[in-house]
Amino acid sequence: xxxxxxxxxxxxxxxxxxxxxxxxxxxxxxxxxxxxxxxxxxxxxxxxxxxxxxxxxxxxxxxxxxxxxxxxxxxxxxxxxxxxxxxxxxxxxxxxxxxxxxxxxxxxxxxxxxxxxxxxxxxxxxxxxxxxxxxxxxxxxxxxxxxxxxxx
Amino acid sequence: xxxxxxxxxxxxxxxxxxxxxxxxxxxxxxxxxxxxxxxxxxxxxxxxxxxxxxxxxxxxxxxxxxxxxxxxxxxxxxxxxxxxxxxxxxxxxxxxxxxxxxxxxxxxxxxxxxxxxxxxxxxxxxxxxxxxxxxxxxxxxxxxxxxxxxxx
Numbered sequence: 001x002x003x004x005x006x007x008x009x010x011x012x013x014x015x016x017x018x019x020x021x022x023x024x025x026x027x028x029x030x031x032x033x034x035x036x037x038x039x040x041x042x043x044x045x046x047x048x049x050x051x052x053x054x055x056x057x058x059x060x061x062x063x064x065x066x067x068x069x070x071x072x073x074x075x076x077x078x079x080x081x082x083x084x085x086x087x088x089x090x091x092x093x094x095x096x097x098x099x100x101x102x103x104x105x106x107x108x109x110x111x112x113x114x115x116x117x118x119x120x121x122x123x124x125x126x127x128x129x130x131x132x133x134x135x136x137x138x139x140x141x142x143x144x145x146x147x148x149x150x151x152x
Numbered sequence: 153x154x155x156x157x158x159x160x161x162x163x164x165x166x167x168x169x170x171x172x173x174x175x176x177x178x179x180x181x182x183x184x185x186x187x188x189x190x191x192x193x194x195x196x197x198x199x200x201x202x203x204x205x206x207x208x209x210x211x212x213x214x215x216x217x218x219x220x221x222x223x224x225x226x227x228x229x230x231x232x233x234x235x236x237x238x239x240x241x242x243x244x245x246x247x248x249x250x251x252x253x254x255x256x257x258x259x260x261x262x263x264x265x266x267x268x269x270x271x272x273x274x275x276x277x278x279x280x281x282x283x284x285x286x287x288x289x290x291x292x293x294x295x296x297x298x299x300x301x302x303x304x
Contacts, residue, residue, distance in 0.1 A: 017294050
């Protein structure tokens with residue numbers, strides 16, 4: 001390997017600040033969701049299913065959009081099934097496929113909890129940034145998202 | 153609860169882009185570390201210990217800086233002990249305390265792997281941002297880090 005190009009102090013500060021804000025924010029939002037008997041992982045699944053036609057997604061697609069392995073997602077869905085939030089259903093047109101389907105209770109849960117979660121996202125993130133800063137974050141990160149998606 | 157203040161389209165784009173870049177980036181860097189038989193969690197522990205006096209930290213402090221529960225950290229350290237990267241030592245001056253200590257093998261591992269990891273951080277993040285963008289990210293996120301630290 002060639003001589004490593006270590007990060008400059010300014011690069012290091014930006015990188016570490018990005019890591020810190022994300023970790024602290026996820027920790028905080030997760031904790032706030034616990035008051036509603038949900039984890040941040042539960043919430044992410046509920047949001048994705050609630051926004052999908054028929055309130056259902058193939059497990060493979062759900063693993064893909066939530067960027068986790070099939071086996072990790074499968075454990076997650078089992079825990080949510082035990083809580084009555086989702087069920088599994090076989091795909092009619094694909095014998096190998098399984099859907100994760102939002103239950104009525106799952107739907108009511110996301111409707112009830114979403115306002116609190118959005119309140120937390122505002123209080124701890126969005127409302128602490130100006131419109132220019134929000135725009136700068138999107139402009140800086142969107143091309144990186146595209147780059148990383150191509151590598152998957 | 154008052155009427156929820158849902159995110160505007162611009163706010164939602166910034167928030168979702170932040171979430172997406174982080175998740176994809178962590179997934180990618182974790183995968184690149186696997187080529188060196190490490191996870192991103194292992195790497196974070198190794199970095200923290202390697203930068204500490206005596207290459208050691210109290211478990212409670214290490215849990216604090218890596219923002220995870222004592223029990224989760226304890227499992228993590230056990231896995232790293234099995235790989236020969238760290239050991240546990242009782243604190244001499246505090247009968248309740250335990251240190252996590254970097255082994256020679258852990259030290260050699262971080263020295264060997266760090267250049268590759270920094271290369272990945274550059275390739276997938278830092279080198280895709282201008283100096284102004286790096287500065288804007290730090291300026292936007294540093295006050296949020298301070299806010300969230302106070303809540304812990």
